[in-house]
Amino acid sequence: xxxxxxxxxxxxxxxxxxxxxxxxxxxxxxxxxxxxxxxxxxxxxxxxxxxxxxxxxxxxxxxxxxxxxxxxxxxxxxxxxxxxxxxxxxxxxxxxxxxxxxxxxxxxxxxxxxxxxxxxxxxxxxxxxxxxxxxxxxxxxxxxxxxxxxxxxxxxxxxxxxxxxxxxxxxxxxxxxxxxxxxxxxxxxxxxxxxxxxxxxxxxxxxxxxxxxxxxxxxxxxxxxxxxxxxxxxxxxxxxxxxxxxxxxxxxxxxxxxxxxxxxxxxxxxxxxxxxxxxxxxxxxxxxxxxxxxxxxxxxxxxxxxxxxxxxxxxxxxxxxxxxxxxxxxxxxxxxxxxxxxxxxx
Amino acid sequence: xxxxxxxxxxxxxxxxxxxxxxxxxxxxxxxxxxxxxxxxxxxxxxxxxxxxxxxxxxxxxxxxxxxxxxxxxxxxxxxxxxxxxxxxxxxxxxxxxxxxxxxxxxxxxxxxxxxxxxxxxxxxxxxxxxxxxxxxxxxxxxxxxxxxxxxxxxxxxxxxxxxxxxxxxxxxxxxxxxxxxxxxxxxxxxxxxxxxxxxxxxxxxxxxxxxxxxxxxxxxxxxxxxxxxxxxxxxxxxxxxxxxxxxxxxxxxxxxxxxxxxxxxxxxxxxxxxxxxxxxxxxxxxxxxxxxxxxxxxxxxxxxxxxxxxxxxxxxxxxxxxxxxxxxxxxxxxxxxxxxxxxxxx
DNA sequence: AACGGGAGTTTGAACGATCAAATCGACAGT
DNA sequence: ACTGTCGATTTGATCGTTCAAACTCCCGTT
Numbered sequence: 001x002x003x004x005x006x007x008x009x010x011x012x013x014x015x016x017x018x019x020x021x022x023x024x025x026x027x028x029x030x031x032x033x034x035x036x037x038x039x040x041x042x043x044x045x046x047x048x049x050x051x052x053x054x055x056x057x058x059x060x061x062x063x064x065x066x067x068x069x070x071x072x073x074x075x076x077x078x079x080x081x082x083x084x085x086x087x088x089x090x091x092x093x094x095x096x097x098x099x100x101x102x103x104x105x106x107x108x109x110x111x112x113x114x115x116x117x118x119x120x121x122x123x124x125x126x127x128x129x130x131x132x133x134x135x136x137x138x139x140x141x142x143x144x145x146x147x148x149x150x151x152x153x154x155x156x157x158x159x160x161x162x163x164x165x166x167x168x169x170x171x172x173x174x175x176x177x178x179x180x181x182x183x184x185x186x187x188x189x190x191x192x193x194x195x196x197x198x199x200x201x202x203x204x205x206x207x208x209x210x211x212x213x214x215x216x217x218x219x220x221x222x223x224x225x226x227x228x229x230x231x232x233x234x235x236x237x238x239x240x241x242x243x244x245x246x247x248x249x250x251x252x253x254x255x256x257x258x259x260x261x262x263x264x265x266x267x268x269x270x271x272x273x274x275x276x277x278x279x280x281x282x283x284x285x286x287x288x289x290x291x292x293x294x295x296x297x298x299x300x301x302x303x304x305x306x307x308x309x310x311x312x313x314x315x316x317x318x319x320x321x322x323x324x325x326x327x328x329x330x331x332x333x334x335x336x337x338x339x340x341x342x343x344x345x346x
Numbered sequence: 347x348x349x350x351x352x353x354x355x356x357x358x359x360x361x362x363x364x365x366x367x368x369x370x371x372x373x374x375x376x377x378x379x380x381x382x383x384x385x386x387x388x389x390x391x392x393x394x395x396x397x398x399x400x401x402x403x404x405x406x407x408x409x410x411x412x413x414x415x416x417x418x419x420x421x422x423x424x425x426x427x428x429x430x431x432x433x434x435x436x437x438x439x440x441x442x443x444x445x446x447x448x449x450x451x452x453x454x455x456x457x458x459x460x461x462x463x464x465x466x467x468x469x470x471x472x473x474x475x476x477x478x479x480x481x482x483x484x485x486x487x488x489x490x491x492x493x494x495x496x497x498x499x500x501x502x503x504x505x506x507x508x509x510x511x512x513x514x515x516x517x518x519x520x521x522x523x524x525x526x527x528x529x530x531x532x533x534x535x536x537x538x539x540x541x542x543x544x545x546x547x548x549x550x551x552x553x554x555x556x557x558x559x560x561x562x563x564x565x566x567x568x569x570x571x572x573x574x575x576x577x578x579x580x581x582x583x584x585x586x587x588x589x590x591x592x593x594x595x596x597x598x599x600x601x602x603x604x605x606x607x608x609x610x611x612x613x614x615x616x617x618x619x620x621x622x623x624x625x626x627x628x629x630x631x632x633x634x635x636x637x638x639x640x641x642x643x644x645x646x647x648x649x650x651x652x653x654x655x656x657x658x659x660x661x662x663x664x665x666x667x668x669x670x671x672x673x674x675x676x677x678x679x680x681x682x683x684x685x686x687x688x689x690x691x692x
Numbered sequence: 693a694a695c696g697g698g699a700g701t702t703t704g705a706a707c708g709a710t711c712a713a714a715t716c717g718a719c720a721g722t
Numbered sequence: 723a724c725t726g727t728c729g730a731t732t733t734g735a736t737c738g739t740t741c742a743a744a745c746t747c748c749c750g751t752t
Binding site: 003048049050051052053055056061063068069070071075077078081082084085088089092097098099100101102112116118119120121228257261282283284287288 | 349394395396397398399401402407409414415416417421423424427428430431434435438443444445446447448458461462464465466467574603607628629630633634
């Protein structure tokens, strides 16, 4: 009477439980006629395997964990939210589900990993915001957990794990080249303090483009923490230079909006008097017409799920888990190009 | 050895499985000394119950499903993202987890409910964006599933289900009163077409405040779909009136930003020449300094989890499920007040 | 001394799936 | 006709937990 189980399907199709199970998990083992008959019954009864039972036996949950970040100032967070959305969608297409968790810092995040791994048999993790000295990846590797990071393994050449990232340097390079083509000769970079992988990488793209175009960069770069007020202050500094820049490439939309605010406060018009290009293409940038480098979050999500499936498939076969010293299989990393969205501000 | 189980804890503590289980789930049944002894062993071995096994037996998963919405234009979506974040946090505090799913429309959402309920034994759902003629609630009620909605049951007086909402009318009322106090006599409302519960409610708050202050409202309201361009066009219409408004209260930040764009395009300054108040307090509003009505998403999330716990606790006791005609217990609905964030634009 | 009752604990079955090994029939080779 | 092999299917055990019923003391009654 209740929901159909393997048992009831088996009875109805006059076969055994295991055969029904095989129809679903190893159809090549089943004779074609039997296959058809069982499948017909499955459809008729609307049978669907019970995840908890399957998980109990196989230790696979079809669940992927992702951290939901605190909204911060609301500018930068939008990219991650969009990424989580894309991830949910792509995971769902492959019969996986995304489970969320919240954490304030890396240690708390690791504590949650432990919980999730122990309580829910999580299949895999998707980490965002990798940074120098990231302890999370080592912890997960140590536990033999499958995971992908959205973000390179900053600091190490060979990560030893799967990762996808967006080529930030290419983004700022494109943005700078675009400004050069528009005739700008003094292009500044508004970035984060040295030492953040992401920030240094993006600065490097700007520097390279300037070098190639034979432009001066000395004194044209500023480094501040990521917020609107700090961006505004740094923007003011740049505009106050004896020979001020005519364009500013920024490491984030937060800083870009800060600069933007300062520019308009001086009665200047972004794009006409001073050009500004942000990074992350936040909704705010779109609304006010600010150019920005957009990350292809949907593609990132797609690749993440691809890599996870490879990892999990591999894991199902040759058991190269934590205890054995066998180096686990690692899919090739992927670096995706961002795209410059040109608006009135440049 | 592998991870500890009830069995291994039981052996170590020289009791039976069931006693260990009781220590965790029904401590009042266990003699105090035994309780201490078993608890000591649990700590020592680091035992944690296995969710899948528990779910298999009890049909409870400690999982709550929530829909991740498509980013749309990125303005309005931010509130929902913040809500999901708050929900994750609050759920986590009570040992629940949030599982995401994506859907394009109500029908697709219902299909996902079916999947989730069948495959993962979901404990409860949190619905967002209720609207007139919403089929989702009836479907879930029919299935006997526990759920709360963030949004009133528009159209029906008694929902027959738990809900939490933000008092939109109170928000626009406050915004309007605020403008009245600042001396405005012609205050317009930029809203959505008649027939959306949320939109009509918010318009009503404005109308009431105007009526109380003895202000004219005729021809001072516009109704357009939610987007920046439509908002801008409607804003232009209002500004072109023979006797134009000096302030505009908007049903959303999207429309408000549209109006804002039109105002600045005319060389006018929001807040000095024409005041604008939006709704939802998006990051963009914050950045450009636009006043807006903020929804207390964190409180909403908290109440949602509270109500769900009540529902699930009730369900565990007196079985008033789908088949029995017994009207299920329904927690009292909660209507939370929003808060006006005043910035330079008003 | 036999009985009833309750507190505390144990035992066996069940949840619904998969794994590993056993079974069965058909068919080929000698 | 015997043996061995292979493909297809079945059987019994198992994952870790909770439910329901049974059991064991111990104590107070009569």
